Amino acid sequence: MYRADYRAGLLRRSASKSETLQSGSLKDARAGVRAPPERDIRQLSSSDLLSLEASERKPREPKGPKTSEERIYEVMLRQELESFVRLTASALRLEDEVLEDTDADEGNDPAEEGAVTAEGTGPSRVLLRTLTEQVLPPVAGTASAQSAVAAYNPSHVRVGIIGCGRIGQVHANNLANRVPNAILVAVSDALEEAARRVAARFHVPIWYTKAEDLVHDPRVDAVVICSPTDTHAPLMKECARYGKHIFCEKPIALGLDLIDEALATLEAANADLREQRLQIRKSGLKLASETGGDYLSVAQWEHDRRLRRLQRSGIQLMVAFQRRYDQNFQRARLAHDSGFLGRPLKLHLVSRDPAPPPVSYLKASGGIWLDQAIHDFDMARFLLKSEPVEVFATGLCSDPAIAEIGDCDHVMTHVRFANEAICVIDNSRSTPHQAYDQRAELFGTDGSITVGQRVSEHR
Ligand SMILES: NC(=O)c1ccc[n+]([C@@H]2O[C@H](COP(=O)([O-])OP(=O)(O)OC[C@H]3O[C@@H](n4cnc5c(N)ncnc54)[C@H](O)[C@@H]3O)[C@@H](O)[C@H]2O)c1
Structure with a gap:
């Protein structure tokens, strides 16, 4: 019952019962909002809090209908997160089991040949508190109705977002309202105001100002990293140490050495998880029997169940x-896959944003190639199905504020690929008509396809 009501606004519902409002997050959220003079802030329900939030926001400029580019952008961001949640749900095997933890398939793992299996194989619940504590701290009580639900939600991936800025808010909106099988349980931002506002706006029960606190929270299965680029690699490593699935905004880091280090930490964590699983199976331990054993709480049981899945999936x-x-780009890839194009020879990519991000953002972004053209490097690999072998690039800067930080705002990059195809990428931080302009022409020996606002094929 809780689960069904949760995303529709459990926060609002339970707020009417003042005794359930014990979560530090909500209490603090109240403290930060001005009460109307005639009412005591402590008497405000969460819905009052939210309407206050709304009234405090500046009125929005009237906005016309969404452009097709805006709609495409929204859809692809949602589908991207859906894909991550599917991946995670399948790793945790939440989609096909609700409460039963069966290990029926475990004997088929060739990596574990020779392992001594637990006596009486078949459905079993191997619940190892000691191992749990090695990887994650014990569940810290269930102080409020909200955190109880967040801790015990057998069929949803429990997601936390780090960074409540531009992209963090888009992902929060998708996770809270659109992505199936996901529940946004926590957000964090270095700026308390940002974390508090996003939590209130999307009915998120927990918020933190320290990203590490979110990563360490055992009620979080998966972390969406949306903080500035230079924080990604350290946060990825922290997630790996605490067994959290990771969705990381691009790029992983500003240098290859940092990326390699973060990936190595992830691999080491996965090797540890595999080893733990092997040890459990070798020892034949079944610390808690099917009776449910001596579990402190349902939350603890649920936590161990997820840990066992993590040991299996990595x-x-x-x-x-x-x-x-983006379905248009997928169509271009399909044209290649289907043989319609023959052998790919040339690829033109145009990728221009409506307006540059703030200079404060650009300073920490790694520059236009690492921050913006990275999408096109990925797209070129995706469409050409090959790896780059040679790169040549030029750029200019038309915006004095961007020139001052030593970056470019209009660049061209020429890339040669291992399959001999050549690619030209045209990036701009802004367009005179403020459009999100994404186009590609893939040209092969037998045909070509142009995708962007509309698709045209030629043979
Ligand atoms: N995939 C895309 O199309 C896309 C689009 C925009 C941004 N991004 C990426 O997302 C990341 C964030 O970009 P943005 O535009 O949202 O930036 P932003 O500056 O708007 O937001 C970043 C937020 O992170 C917070 N923050 C800073 N340090 C933090 C920390 N240690 N822990 C928690 N929060 C912290 C900031 O207070 C801010 O609210 C960047 O790496 C960027 O490359 C990707």
């Missing part, structure tokens, strides 16, 4: 390249 990592979910 930590999943997905890096955000949402353009792969």
Whole structure:
């Protein structure tokens, strides 16, 4: 019952019963909002809090209907997250089992040949508190109705978002309202105000100002990293140490050495998880029997169930390249896959944003190639199905504020691929008509396809 009501606004519902409002997050959220003079802030329900939030926001400029580019952008970001949640749900095997933890398939793992299996194989619940504590701290009580639900939600991937800025809010909206089988249980931002506002807006029960606190929270299965680029690699490593599935905004880091290090930490964590699983099976331990054993709480039981799945699946990592979910680009890839184009010879990509991000963002972004053209490098690999072998690039800067930080805002990149195809990528941080302009022409020996606002094929 809780689950069904949760996303529709459990926060609002339970707020009417003041005794359930014990979560530090909501209490603090109240403290930060001005009460109307005639009412005591402590008497405000969460719905009052939210309407206050809304009234405090500046009125929006009237907005015309969404352009097709805006709609495509929204859809591909949603589909990208759906794909991550599917990946994670399948790793945790939440979609096909609700409460039963069966290990019927475990004997088929060739990596574990020779392992001594637990006596009386078949459906079993191997619940190892000691191992749990090695990987994650014990579940910290269920102080409020909200955290109880967040801790015990057998069929949903429980997601936390780090960074409540531009992209973090888009992902929060999708996770809270559109992505099936996901529940947004926590958000974090270095700026308390940002974390508090996003939590209130999307009915998220827990918020933090320290990203590490979110990563360490055992009620979080998967973390969506949307903080500035230079924080991604350290946070990825923290997630790996604490057994959290990771969706990381691009790029993983500003340098290859940092990326390699983060990936190595992830691999080491997965090797540890595999080893733990092997040890459990070798020892034949069944610390808690089918009777449910001596579990402190349902939350603890649920936590151990997920840990067991994690030991089997390993930590999943997905890096955000949402353009792969743009159906137009998928169509171009299909033209290649189907043989319609013959051998691919040339690829033209045009990728221009409506307006540049703030200079404060650009300073920490790694520059236009690492921050913006990265999507096109990924798209070129996706469409040409090959790896680059040679790169040549030029750029200019038309915006004095961007020139001052040593970056470019209009660039061209020429890439040669291992399959001999050549590619030209045209990036701009802004367009005079403020459009999100994404186009590709893939040209082969037998045909060509142009995708963008509309699709045209020629033979
Ligand atoms: N896939 C895409 O199309 C896309 C689009 C935009 C941004 N991004 C990526 O997302 C990341 C964030 O970009 P943005 O535009 O949302 O930036 P932003 O500056 O709007 O937001 C970043 C947020 O993170 C917070 N923050 C800073 N340090 C933090 C920390 N240690 N822990 C928690 N929060 C912290 C900031 O207070 C801010 O609210 C960047 O790496 C960027 O490359 C990707």
